[in-house]
Amino acid sequence: MGNPFFKNNGPFKLRDILRDLNLTNNQINQDQKIIDIKDLQNSKSNEITFFHSKKYKTVANNTKASFCMTTENLKNELPKECIPIIVENVLVSTSLITAKFYPNSINDDFDNTVNDINKTEFNNNVKYGKNVLIGQNVSIGLNCLIGHNTIIEKNVIIGNNCSIGSNTIIRNSLIKNNVRILDNCVIGKHGFGFFPKQNKNLRYPHMGIVIIEDNCEIGCGSTIDRGSMSNTTIGKNTYLDNQIHIAHNVTIGENSIIAGQVGIAGSSIIGKNVKIGGQAGISGHLKIGDNVEIAGGSGVIKDIPDKSKVMGYPAKNIRQFLKENK
């Protein structure tokens, strides 16, 4: 059924894709159609995927994709139904081809489909402030409030009983019920993901969205970036204070409490019932267990098991930290 947030410009013929990658291959039928690009786990027949690190060997062994961008030394891990397309830099090639399928997922130019809410269907069932702008195909549930100067961009879905503040921007997001997003937030912008290149970095696509589950609260001036291939998710009844930054692909479990100015870097997974003190930072690609407490100002640079209490930079057991720092 496809991604409702980012239009798939495919299908493309294999020939077109090879040409974009500056490759030639006369041994396979270049008229074959490729309908989508996904990661190893989620891709299916007639789709293309990518495989760039031995870490993902097991998933690669079982991919259902028909094509896979990869390297010479990894290609043998793919099932024989999956045709390897050998490239120099898998991630750069993936970025190029994803951009071909989803050109709107690269940049975040302002949404030019918006209309004054007074001119939309929402002028009856939503309570709204002055100068509220609503994009095409937006859905808003019952009993919602939307503050002044707030912009709900195209395709955003908002559930029932939500209160959105003033001067807030929401794009590429699925907001469930009873959610409160306060003032001056930006929810759903692309993540800080690109391939560094001298003179002109190469942005990679962000086709993921932001999902905010029931009963959450997001404080003023916070930013939550959408995911690249997966989503950024804030679990049920999790509260974020002001000026928090949640990077792309982060998942936060339910009933967590995150104090002001915390930053969570890309792709980290935070458990349930986690408490994070003000200004703490969590590096990317970490796993923070359930019921963890992280003291304010801590810098977490490795995984934290369930029920741990940590403090410091790098964060360690809180009792040990306090003993060492009397």
Next chain:
Amino acid sequence: MGNPFFKNNGPFKLRDILRDLNLTNNQINQDQKIIDIKDLQNSKSNEITFFHSKKYKTVANNTKASFCMTTENLKNELPKECIPIIVENVLVSTSLITAKFYPNSINDDFDNTVNDINKTEFNNNVKYGKNVLIGQNVSIGLNCLIGHNTIIEKNVIIGNNCSIGSNTIIRNSLIKNNVRILDNCVIGKHGFGFFPKQNKNLRYPHMGIVIIEDNCEIGCGSTIDRGSMSNTTIGKNTYLDNQIHIAHNVTIGENSIIAGQVGIAGSSIIGKNVKIGGQAGISGHLKIGDNVEIAGGSGVIKDIPDKSKVMGYPAKNIRQFLKENK
């Protein structure tokens, strides 16, 4: 005379309050009227208060309240004119009853009383930008400037010679004279205060306001939360840089200088002539003395006496820190 920022929905009969707390008590006259809820120190006859910790014993001994929510083991500290109402969790009950008196102090839905400033009395004596919105009962002094897209919500009081930037939101605040609040700020939002509950946290009321004294400057993108029972106060001639977060109930003394991205957690008291370097964080419920200097990036987790210079995380004497960290 009451709190001009949050309408008191009382008085209520004792019967109504007991019912809301799921209590019955047939020994006292349930028709008695209760007119307000306040803390132990400020409450008077025909008002209700709360007492949840031995720490407040002395104040409890002298409260003038007629009723007090408390626990079995604390009730004997109250004067005999004050009728104890025994509850399981004093703070949760206080939260419920405060919300009954002051329902508008719980959430921060956008102010739907605002009007375009062109349609208000201020179109003559204030210089203002485009799309400025002014709530009901706002007061603005002489020679003020208000920038584009800025929202001054209901009941806010602004003194003389103030300059408010663009895209800024001010609510529940008393801004004195010669104050400069720059762009993209949110002043006066409720604090990050609630009782954690699985599936649906319980917000507690914030009936306090933000008071910004004469000659202050507040940098761009800063957030200053209002207090719960008391106020959040920025002292005379104190300057805040950009992206600072001041939590609920904080008090900052006069002539202090606070650099960018500093965060001060709830209920801390900062003295006069204090200098705080960029990105420093101060935990909640601390007392920072006068003339203290806190180096940038420090994490302060205990009280700091007057005239100290501290650095590090946890912050300690700056000379000691630098000697230990050559």
Next chain:
Amino acid sequence: MGNPFFKNNGPFKLRDILRDLNLTNNQINQDQKIIDIKDLQNSKSNEITFFHSKKYKTVANNTKASFCMTTENLKNELPKECIPIIVENVLVSTSLITAKFYPNSINDDFDNTVNDINKTEFNNNVKYGKNVLIGQNVSIGLNCLIGHNTIIEKNVIIGNNCSIGSNTIIRNSLIKNNVRILDNCVIGKHGFGFFPKQNKNLRYPHMGIVIIEDNCEIGCGSTIDRGSMSNTTIGKNTYLDNQIHIAHNVTIGENSIIAGQVGIAGSSIIGKNVKIGGQAGISGHLKIGDNVEIAGGSGVIKDIPDKSKVMGYPAKNIRQFLKENK
């Protein structure tokens, strides 16, 4: 040719300047005209400069200025063509006289020259959102996009192929080509620079601008302050993530990557190809070399040579830090 961003209110007669400084001097011709104020290096004949620290002795020896505010013990370092004006506090006097020449460089009141973009010349060659405001004398290149509620203040220059987000404010800035500035930013506000004075601090002028070179990206909710006498510069193809604060007079080299919530204090110089992890802080007046990597959460308090990798607070060699903090 003068500063196009801040109008020079001069020339002034020497007499007027001495009077403002509460000085008298009958030995020189007080009818001489002074046309501008600049730093020691850049000032020329018929201009006034200032010299307050032995550190600048060599530059002072060669200044071309006709007048120089300085102290008794420094005056002999000036060339004999330069007439010393002896003052008690050189920086405070400089501040007063600069404010006399450039009164608009002191405060950042909202720009009252703006017009709805629909009423400007840009309604044809720029794609823009709702409620976009454009100040007098703004220049915008080809193929630019400007988001909703964004304010481009007077004199700002924007090159070709730029995309500016929504709710963003740009003032006193020169934005080159292919630059992306995302939502809720404030670019070009005065820096956090003033002389502390009991009861009423004395702001000093910020006549510098912000220069953002080709191909840069600035994340949501970021603030970049303009310089005081010099400019704040972001080098070509440098990317900033969300909620970053860049203080006045900072220079960042090209191809650098700066992650979320980083803060860089005033006048620091960051090299090329520098990578700075999330929430790191860099003190003022430092020099960070080329190809330096600073780990997230670090606090840098001294110069860092080229190609170093540092971590910690205070930041040190990353291997040493990790060894000491297992």
